[in-house]
Amino acid sequence: MRYLRALLFQAGLISSSLVYGLIMPLLIWPLSHERRYRVLIQWGRFNIWWLRVTCGVRYRVRGLEHVDTSRPHVVMSKHQSAWETLAFVSIFPRQTWVLKRELMRIPLFGWALAMLQPVPIDRSAGRQALEGLLREGKKRLDQGLWVIVFPEGTRVNPGEKGRYRQGGAQLAARGGYPVLPVALNSGTYWPRHGILRRPGTIEVSVGPPIETQGRSAAEVLALTEDWIESEMAQLEARDEASPREQ
Numbered sequence: 001m002r003y004l005r006a007l008l009f010q011a012g013l014i015s016s017s018l019v020y021g022l023i024m025p026l027l028i029w030p031l032s033h034e035r036r037y038r039v040l041i042q043w044g045r046f047n048i049w050w051l052r053v054t055c056g057v058r059y060r061v062r063g064l065e066h067v068d069t070s071r072p073h074v075v076m077s078k079h080q081s082a083w084e085t086l087a088f089v090s091i092f093p094r095q096t097w098v099l100k101r102e103l104m105r106i107p108l109f110g111w112a113l114a115m116l117q118p119v120p121i122d123r124s125a126g127r128q129a130l131e132g133l134l135r136e137g138k139k140r141l142d143q144g145l146w147v148i149v150f151p152e153g154t155r156v157n158p159g160e161k162g163r164y165r166q167g168g169a170q171l172a173a174r175g176g177y178p179v180l181p182v183a184l185n186s187g188t189y190w191p192r193h194g195i196l197r198r199p200g201t202i203e204v205s206v207g208p209p210i211e212t213q214g215r216s217a218a219e220v221l222a223l224t225e226d227w228i229e230s231e232m233a234q235l236e237a238r239d240e241a242s243p244r245e246q
Contacts, residue, residue: 002055006195009054016046021108025115036115037094043112044086051083056199057189061091063206066180069093072141073180073209074172076224078232079150080158080187083202088148091204092180095146098133098168119147121167130167137171147171151224158187159236161229169212169221178209181224183231188239203238205231 020043028036051057075092077084088095101120104110119136121129137147149171152162172179183205189198207227212220 002196005054006197009051009197010195012050012054013047016043017108021112025112033117040112040116041089044089047086048090051197055197057197057202059087059202059204061204061206066206066208067092068209072144072146073178074168075146075148075180075182076151076168077148077182078184078228079152079155080184081155081190081192083186083190084184092146095148096140097148098137133167134171134174138175141175141177155192157192158185164221164225166217166221169224170217173212173215173217173220176213178211179220179224180209181207181227183228183235185235185239203235205235207231
């Protein structure tokens with residue numbers, strides 16, 4: 001039954017990707033960025049709903065009182081699965097993402113993504129990649145967009161920790177924008193590999209904003225990493241203590 005539910009979810013994910021990646025861009029390209037955003041984020045919202053219906057995966061957010069909509073933030077988050085790339089549009093204000101340039105080349109997905117003004121980086125470009133991130137990321141923040149950064153650079157499995165990179169912290173510190181740290185356990189329910197999704201409730205924990213005025217990027221990164229990893233330890237302890245839904 002779990003395989004059947006997983007296949008139903010995949011069918012909905014693929015079908016909605018065809019609609020939002022192929023048809024919608026043709027219809028909305030004359031619109032402003034704000035209106036394009038309102039249309040295209042429905043893809044993420046639909047798939048989070050469909051994931052709950054087909055696979056029983058829900059979520060709850062702690063710390064929403066820390067989401068201050070009066071100014072943009074740099075969200076620096078743990079990254080365990082594709083779930084957060086779908087769900088964050090429902091948790092944080094109008095946003096864009098720092099991502100690998102290769103994602104822009106994916107048919108349909110990449111075409112729609114390009115309409116939302118992401119900040120693509122070429123990891124092989126070294127210093128130039130960082131300079132591009134700082135330049136383009138600040139433009140997005142100055143436009144009022146929140147910028148989502150996964151500081152470990154890639155998905156990590158539950159219980160694992162990658163090397164935190166300074167790009168997001170440098171972006172926030174250079175522009176004087178606050179960092180919002182985020183911990184989550186999505187990889188427990190949406191594993192990195194395979195199509196099975198485990199029923200249960202994903203926990204997202206949003207920390208207090210880390211102000212960057214008067215702080216170096218290294219200090220901002222250290223504070224962010226400490227908060228995220230400390231919170232991750234608590235999330236993982238709760239996961240181990242809770243019975244798994246079948």
